[in-house]
Amino acid sequence: MQFVDLYAQHRELEPALGETINRVIRDSSFIRGPEVELFEQNWAKAAQVPYCISCANGTDAIYISLRALGAGPGDEVITTSHSWISTSETITQTGARVVFADTETDSFNIDPEDVKRRITPKTKGIIAVHLYGQPANMKALSEIAKAHGLWLIEDSAQAHLARLDDCPIGTFGDVATFSFYPGKNLGAMGDAGALVTTREDIAEFAAAFARHGGKDLHVMEGICSRMDGLQAAILNLKLPHLERWTQARIARADNYDRLFTEAGLAGGEVQIPARMPGTLHVFHLYVIRVKKRNELRQYLNDSGVPTGIHYKRPLPLYPAYDYLGYTPADIPNASQAAQEILSLPLHPHLDETDQVTVVQTIAEFFKDQ
Numbered sequence: 540m541q542f543v544d545l546y547a548q549h550r551e552l553e554p555a556l557g558e559t560i561n562r563v564i565r566d567s568s569f570i571r572g573p574e575v576e577l578f579e580q581n582w583a584k585a586a587q588v589p590y591c592i593s594c595a596n597g598t599d600a601i602y603i604s605l606r607a608l609g610a611g612p613g614d615e616v617i618t619t620s621h622s623w624i625s626t627s628e629t630i631t632q633t634g635a636r637v638v639f640a641d642t643e644t645d646s647f648n649i650d651p652e653d654v655k656r657r658i659t660p661k662t663k664g665i666i667a668v669h670l671y672g673q674p675a676n677m678k679a680l681s682e683i684a685k686a687h688g689l690w691l692i693e694d695s696a697q698a699h700l701a702r703l704d705d706c707p708i709g710t711f712g713d714v715a716t717f718s719f720y721p722g723k724n725l726g727a728m729g730d731a732g733a734l735v736t737t738r739e740d741i742a743e744f745a746a747a748f749a750r751h752g753g754k755d756l757h758v759m760e761g762i763c764s765r766m767d768g769l770q771a772a773i774l775n776l777k778l779p780h781l782e783r784w785t786q787a788r789i790a791r792a793d794n795y796d797r798l799f800t801e802a803g804l805a806g807g808e809v810q811i812p813a814r815m816p817g818t819l820h821v822f823h824l825y826v827i828r829v830k831k832r833n834e835l836r837q838y839l840n841d842s843g844v845p846t847g848i849h850y851k852r853p854l855p856l857y858p859a860y861d862y863l864g865y866t867p868a869d870i871p872n873a874s875q876a877a878q879e880i881l882s883l884p885l886h887p888h889l890d891e892t893d894q895v896t897v898v899q900t901i902a903e904f905f906k907d908q
């Protein structure tokens with residue numbers, strides 16, 4: 540059993556995948572070019588927004604968005620304590636100061652009430668993350684942003700095609716960022732990223748900034764963050780399958796829910812993922828909460844069931860943020876979650892028999908306790 544089986548996805552796309560790669564070799568359009576332009580159009584359409592600017596990876600997409608919104612020295616940007624470090628390190632890269640807010644206990648997403656408490660006269664914006672594929676509480680965050688004149692970025696690296704109140708994520712904030720890292724819900728065969736926005740000014744700035752301030756124009760100094768033609772061609776090939784793969788993830792998550800309920804574990808020893816009202820959760824990860832997490836993880840590992848922990852500590856408690864002086868008491872929900880979360884194998888090609896094995900093995904562990 541594998542935690543994520545990327546080869547199953549690629550096997551499904553043969554021989555088209557090989558033909559696509561050969562076509563890119565023949566066309567030799569390796570950086571940007573027609574495949575990249577086509578992907579930008581395709582992803583804007585899929586995300587239901589007017590503008591998509593591609594770039595080298597999901598981390599750059601956040602950095603470019605922050606620069607487009609003017610983040611810089613003297614500013615504070617509030618983000619979640621529970622995410623991959625790209626979300627916060629890009630804030631520091633602009634010269635702004637990261638301010639970490641706590642999470643909601645049920646969704647693991649940023650808690651709008653704690654965001655409110657952390658606003659100061661220096662606060663310029665908020666980065667929300669749709670963690671594990673579940674949309675953050677964008678309604679509350681948008682209201683806070685509006686009331687305080689803040690901008691809002693949606694880090695959507697784990698949430699391709701997720702929806703909230705039947706609107707696509709990425710349409711609530713000023714800009715939304717995506718990663719197409721191989722293991723993401725839509726993945727390339729290397730690094731790739733993009734931002735989407737409804738704001739023409741952000742699209743224009745981002746397009747120029749990501750490419751040295753515009754080829755031969757250099758209206759500013761920028762960075763070099765480009766999508767490969769090869770990655771774009773692979774993403775164009777995969778995109779028509781994304782809806783089906785997303786439904787397959789959701790079906791497998793529902794299946795886990797049912798198996799945990801039938802085993803009498805759901806709501807007892809195992810807290811299954813909450814579905815927040817109005818959200819379409821696209822299950823980049825299926826994350827349960829348990830006491831004795833480390834013992835359970837070891838037991839599963841010894842039984843041949845791979846698991847993950849996303850993530851092992853709240854961001855502000857890693858050494859990189861010692862200088863900010865956070866303690867677990869500042870972010871109690873995120874601190875407790877980090878002790879109890881466990882990500883189970885999940886991908887669109889996961890067999891039901893494997894899911895039965897996972898749940899049975901967890902049931903065995905708790906029976907012996």
Ligand SMILES: *Cc1c(COP(=O)(O)O)cnc(C)c1O
Binds near residue numbers: 596625668697
């Ligand atoms: C993967 C990820 C990123 C970064 O994407 P890369 O393409 O790896 O740079 C940013 N934020 C979150 C929440 C992610 O999961």
